Amino acid sequence: MDRPRRTHGWKVYWKMLLLAASVLSSCFLLTRAQETTGISIRVVPELLKEGESVTLTPEGLNLKIITNCKWYRGAVEERNIIIFIRVFRFYVRHQEDGPAHPGRETGKRDCSLNITDLKPNDSGTYSFKIEDPGVTNTGATNITVSEILSNPVLQLTESLAAENTIVSLHCNTSDRLDVSILWFKDGNPVPPKTGLSDRNRTLMLTGITKEDEGNYTCQAVNPVSNAISNPSRITMAYSSDGSSSSSSGSAGALAGTVIGSLAVILVLVGTLTYVFFRVCRRNDKTSTQVVSTPQIYENVLPTGQVHPENSFSAANTYETLQPRIPSVYEEIKR
Template sequence: MEPPSSLLPTCVPWQGLLLSASLLTIYSIPTMAEPTVESMPPAVLEGKTVLLLAHNLPDDLSAYRWFKGEGLLDKDLIIMYDMKSQEARHGKLYSGRETLHPNGSLMLYNVTLEQSGVYNLNIHSADLGQKSVFVDVSVYPLLSKPSVRSNRTAAVEGRDAVELTCEPRLLKTTYLWQLNGKQLPDDNGTILSQGNTTLTLLEVSRHFKGPYECEAKNPLSASRSIPFSLDVFYGPDTPEIFPPNKYFEEGKSLWLSCQAESHPKAQYSWTINGKPWNSKEEVFIHKTSVSNNGLYACLVSNPATGRNNSTVKEITIVEELPKPHIQIKNRTVLEHHFVDLTCVSENTGVSIWWTFNNKRLEATDRVTFSWNNRRLTIDPITKKDAGTYQCEVANPLVSRTSDPVNLAVLYQPSESFPVSALVAAGMAAEVLAGLAILGGLAYFAFFKKLDTSQTP
């Protein structure tokens, strides 16, 4: 918007000039700032000092009054001052720890928590008339070290409830809880009440065991309690037996260990096939035999919780396993005939399988096994079946493999030269070789005798 002078015509009477000058004078007067009151500092600890500093009070102030609260009741008056008589008068809330300054500011000494709240500076002036200016004063307690009180120092898991209280309980104070140095997590089994000063563990678990701390804090101070240790008794859980093995070799040692989660430490005992064995965590048998087969039961108890638990493990002692061997009638077989191989083992109840040229042998229409795999039958046999055969026996602990058996297969190379001829030729060659050896021996003996007779 343009100033009022820009709206005047070029030539005007002198009365118009006077009016314009008056308007310009009013327009140029600066607007007076509104009165305010500031708390210095904005927040204060009890026992300290706070100044309620007044700003922009009018010059024609005639009187002012300080009240606690937003009203103007006599019962809330702290102090008032009359500018004309320059006299101050104390109200009902004056405590002797207040000082009024000439500029209208109010100093509060050694403040208490009850002095927190709204203060009202009510001023009187010719220009403003009567006006109230408000300021909020925040007084916080000076926190000392809190302490934790509990209805019990030890509890049983799943049975007991625990109530922890942080003392003292103060106004304008926030309370936080920590367990094992970490902020207490949200849990369905915990309840915070009484402004978080009370922590209730509805049904304790082992996870609630440890040192508890409560921290009291406000914007100006903080303090943490000495840790309170809560002990939680639990268990015994279902025990575990180590090692997990079920089978042990005959003649070797047997060692079993029983472990169960428990606090305090569980008490242990063992039974073997229903008969008491010992009251230790371990079972040790130096040299086992099949008489040690049976059910091994570990029993655990916790007198602090009054609870018991157990677990049972079946143990089987396995006989020593010697190397097997293969029985076979003929290691040279004619093609299209059949062959039986038998795996001989001193042990019963073992697993048996066969290998051919170091590869697992599977059943086919020509290759069959007996019900317990001890006998291998190949019928009819072909030249592809020539090679190395072995059998392997195993119990749950170890396995043993037989020495290899080489099987030869004689086959007919062509129809014009039957296999029988080859066999006959082979036998004839063996006969001729034998006769040659005998002839050579006779010849050698004859000349040896002749040489002896001619010696002088």
């Protein structure tokens, strides 16, 4: 009687063990299925224009079990959180704004993100993450918001150029990467010989000829708009005899250089000649001036003075004229 009861107990035990294993296996498979990364995000509309709206929706989610999700501006980091969404039975129960929330984003019950009044600076990477126990679903997408382009500006409205010279035109417009520049001459694409630089924003015409005369314009184009600039007129410069001003200009420049050099030489020669004659005249004056030293006698007073003694006899004449040289004095005295 005891053996059948024991057999029945073992059967019940094995059934319960198999049921538990089945449940654990199902839970493991469900958890592995929710750990997938790189989920796709649908962007609607695909072409984003400044001032419009966009919705970013993660695809392939099991919305029955999702209760928490987050959106990030850039990488999945706390400082990049835009919004934190709590979902309960297909409606948004709570939305919390993050540090990167500029005030134009809202979450929906399917964990999608809606951005209104788009601006070009909204372009970039947006990341998504589910935050539920045992679930680590993430995804990311890039969006580009194109601006409504204004008319570019060509600063030189008219240019007078000589033959074989260089003329440059710059198209002043948006510097965003999604903007392309096209150039036209009299409404037709510019010839292939022209040089383009700075992402086609600068047009350089080298060695221009009569064929390069005309009206030039640039056109800015992006995925949602386009705009054309004001025209810039290039005209060849000619002299009165019909020849190019480049040759006459070079001849005139050469003549001016020669005349200027001659004028400098003449000024230098005149200056040196003037200095030479001034020096010669000064030397002549110095050589003709002879300084004579008058002989001074002891008994002869300077002009205008009277000798205190009024004796002028012949006997003392020799005494009157007494030179300061003793030998002369002795000779006269004899």
